[in-house]
Amino acid sequence: MQDRPVLTASQINDELLWPVFELRRRHVLAFLPPFILVMAGAVAVTILIWQGLWITGLQRPAFWGFFIVNFVFWIGVSHAGTMISSILRLTQAEWKRPITRAAEVMTVFALVTSLIHPVIHAGRPWRIIYWLLPYDFTRGIWPDVRSPLVWDPVAITTYLTGSILFVFTALIPDFAIIRDQSTGMRRTIYGALAMGWRGTPRQWQLQGIFGILMSALILPVFVSVHSIVSWDFAASVVPAWHVTVYAPYFVIGAVHSGVSMVLTLMAFMRWIFKLENFIWEDHFDAVGRLLIFIATAWLFFFFLDFAFSFYTREEQEIAVMERRLLEWPFNAITIIMVMTSYVIPIPLWLNRKVRRNIALMFWTSILVNIGMWLERFFLIIPAIERKQELTFLWANYVPSLTESVIVLASFGMVAMLLIIFAKLVPLVPAWEQKEGQVFRSEVQIGEVTVPAIVRESEEPRAW
């Protein structure tokens, strides 16, 4: 890593900011597929709201389907931002610098996308406001705080607010750079966004304090958000949903899929925005190593879920587990899930050469997310289709075309928002990059060479 070319501050600016000032063909080409998906999704959502939920595959007893699965998936992906930027910031992992912003922004966009799902999934979306806000003041009727569906919006809006603050404060110095390099309308807009940033020592100090503070404050939210989402299921009386292990299981699964999604994103950043000088093989290597740990923890919870069911020896729960493992199509889903999210990628990632091969990392990270999407399906659907003992009403859920289009469109939406974002501000934080460079540079004092700046408790580390 030390033999990497050291870029000057203006080189960093040029290399990171060109997508903001120039429009290239590859940007348009990258933008089009997600845009088409989003348009298809918009049509599907319009039809859905106009026609009603009969155009989905939902029935009785499977009242929840693809929308909830996808909702949980995107909430999961949103955990990458905090994982990368807050936990790695607190542990002072220097390598996270170039990927923090992309991860955080993906968090925000994944949350926004996920929030669409409960809304369109409701029977009367136009009345959704009564779910989220206290409404009937005159009769003293308030949303029921006993319902996990009230905890959800509280947790998610907290997380969304925190993430937006996180992203925005980290953006301020870069807004200022763009402001200083542009003229006219753009200067005015970025000037307003930079909020008077002049780069004074006091401003840097405040910005640094805020970053550390937010990292620490958002950690409990990081754990709570997906726990609360899992309680949508765990707080019910449906066998196999009603388990305490769901909260940590969902959180670790969320981190697994989120961090893998960051890998996918890093590969795209290199290809579309030419960020080879910033996102190196070393970063893929580091994220890969992190993922080996996370994935193994996830696998532990996967087995734990079964262990708890078999340990209680409750007939109904064992029946659901049996369905997950043995009955079509869930046996296939289980196999694909375990293969794609663990058995295939992890042994590959153990190999250093693979971890430094960007194409391989890209495809394995895609595999992990296929697996993690199926995991949500595997956790949610079999239990609800075979609910309780009244066998008379068992039924299989078959998703409809509309639902599938909306699910695909959600992927398009996150991609499209990310590309739009990358055209407005650099995806790699320029100031963090420079800061990292300063920390890495060394000065000659007499006969010894020492790091230019030493932070408390930080030894120059070879990662």
Add this chain to the structure above:
Amino acid sequence: MTMSDYKWGMAVDIDACTGCQACVIACAAENNLPINLERDFTERRAIAWIRIERYWEGEYPNVHAYFLPVLCQHCGNAPCEPVCPVYATYHNPAGLNVQVYNRCVGTRYCANNCPYHARFFNYRRPTWPETFHNYLNPDVTVRERGIMEKCTFCIQRINAAVRIAKRTGTDAPDHFMTACEQACPTDALTFGNLNDPNSRVSQLFADESRAYTLQEAIGTEPNIRYLKGVATAKAGSDEMAAAAH
């Protein structure tokens, strides 16, 4: 008498049920249920507040069919109630599990959490042929698409009876019936006030030898009890035998 002096309940005599489905039809007519077309059954979205579940027992030729009428159990400790974010379903003082259609936003969480599959979602906007419009019961709301509905214990009849009782100064009005009870040819369904120890339903509830509740293990404390003789229950599930001991 005030509303809280009543606790409505129903006894369902499985030994008497012949599975004729008259209750299903009566309920649909009384409560303005949408007409279930073939499509609704194949899509598994048919709405029937009371349904007859038919279970087979034994091997051919000694096959025995028994019928289990299932409706909303009006649980004392209802799983559907705490999960609704907008209080569209709540417990009223008379022990009824009440659905407030106007509040419902259609999250369908209550339906997921109902162990009895007694809750129904209006996937489509209900429509009736022109000629049917005058047949709709004016005392019952027609439900919009996108909301949940379920058995109300014919709350319109309860309210009318309570009003009459209040006006005439009589005690518990035990002389009215729910639509399903009224239609039942074998008297398998008995509805009434559980707070009145002399009501027929209270006496049936007290029948230790036959009364049990559905899925007792979940602890929902239903206001509906099923009656089943021990002799036939022995051949049934463990749960039935345990409940009828």
